[in-house]
Amino acid sequence: MNADTHPLHRAPAARSAAEGGFTLVEIMVVIVILGLLATLVTQNIMGASDESRVTKAQTDIKTIADSVRLYYTQRGRLPESLEALAEPDENNKTWITELTEDPWGNAYQLREGNTPREFEVISYGPDGSEGTDDDLSSRAKKDN
Numbered sequence: 144m145n146a147d148t149h150p151l152h153r154a155p156a157a158r159s160a161a162e163g164g165f166t167l168v169e170i171m172v173v174i175v176i177l178g179l180l181a182t183l184v185t186q187n188i189m190g191a192s193d194e195s196r197v198t199k200a201q202t203d204i205k206t207i208a209d210s211v212r213l214y215y216t217q218r219g220r221l222p223e224s225l226e227a228l229a230e231p232d233e234n235n236k237t238w239i240t241e242l243t244e245d246p247w248g249n250a251y252q253l254r255e256g257n258t259p260r261e262f263e264v265i266s267y268g269p270d271g272s273e274g275t276d277d278d279l280s281s282r283a284k285k286d287n
Contacts, residue, residue: 196246200266200279207251208264208281210239221262225253
């Protein structure tokens, strides 16, 4: 048996031009599909990022409000400002270890209520403006 007739040594059959690769239309269809998938993934990631910022702000507000309550319990009055929670007392004790900014880079606010014991801890939310719908508060939202 000679090498040209052996089944393992056959030369590959010539392929036609249509079988040799992808057409421009096929490549463009794949690019469009990848673009659509990337858009959907990006929208989902951005939405999750916004939600996580709101969740972090709500957690911070609860922690700060709990610290204000503890301060009130021990001192019999609300703190002058939120910064007072991080200042050590005569026993070198603080009510909060660190007072951070909200996820949008704004300071949390302390607002006194109608009675000496009432208060509200506020984040002005993504827009940083007081009194808008995106504000977050330690008080429960009231239905209109």
